[in-house]
Amino acid sequence: MNNLNDKTAEDDNRRVTDSQNMIFAFQVSFFAMCRLSSFPWSTLEIKLQCDESSDVILEILKKTCLHSLCQKTPPSVKYRRLFLSELIKRHEATTTEPLDELYDALGEVLGAEEEPVCYKSYLLPSGDAVSLSESMAVISQGTTGLVTWEAALYLAEWALENPQVFADRNVLELGSGVGLTGVAVCRSCAPRRYVFSDCHPSVLQRLRNNARLNGLPLGNGPPATITVEELDWAVITEDRLRELGADTVIASDVVYDPDIVGCLVRLLSKILNCTVQGSCTNVYISSTVRNPDTYSCFKTQLESAGIKHQLISGPVKPVFPYNRTISIEIMKLYL
């Protein structure tokens, strides 16, 4: 008899955990504005078939559109409308009573005005969120820097698993974009100093706003510990690099255009040759291998500049939602 009771309790626990995992998956995907087709809809349908109540739908609603994060840093109006319409469709396919909360939430979104930018929030293992103002289009205002790219999420996951690489280090990030990797590193890896950088005026402005939005204590140059600097790879001098004094340099998705590979490699060569207090600088580049020709052109130019590279094992534990079928690599550079 005891065995039977134990088994039932075990099954109940498993069902609760499965349900919580599914609801969490909805929440993570919703706040990162993932494609709706990537949500676990079929798991939800199975759950709805086994459960007579609307509790699970209500819980998903509470963890998404009704969550306090959605009041502060909401995904776009259009996205919330499409999400709610899909949720309503799945709920209407069941035999349960209509849920007023769903229609109220949709009514609110239908009455809202679309903004040119939206917020995406990426949940950290600590439960905190990194919320970023991002553009809707992957290229806007003539730059690719106003959205978060997969290589940034990959590098951030790797950093979360390897905090010792950043702890008490003076970190310079090149081509920071909207700032996902940097915010995650500052929040979770305790760097001594962190310099976000980019060259595009709109990206720099967005970066400053995003750093503040995430509570980072932004200053204006030393002795501030976290700064946003205009740093163009084509014009930065060795003197400026020495002033910055970085002992760890990172970048994500900066190898995407054959026209800028040359000046990036020249900068990397300056960085590696410019020793800080006798110690060598650790350089890590995270790249999505979209175009093998561009990537191999980068490797060839590294070699010609006398820079060696070593592939680093990527992150093991998925934290952020992104397409994991694409090829992303982190390389460590050295002389």
Ligand SMILES: C[S@@+](CC[C@H](N)C(=O)[O-])C[C@H]1O[C@@H](n2cnc3c(N)ncnc32)[C@H](O)[C@@H]1O
């Ligand atoms: C594809 S985005 C990647 C942004 C971010 N690292 C990410 O992975 O989400 C490339 C970034 O490199 C920056 N960039 C391109 N050329 C640059 C240059 N010459 N100097 C500094 N930044 C540059 C762009 O402004 C843009 O923010």
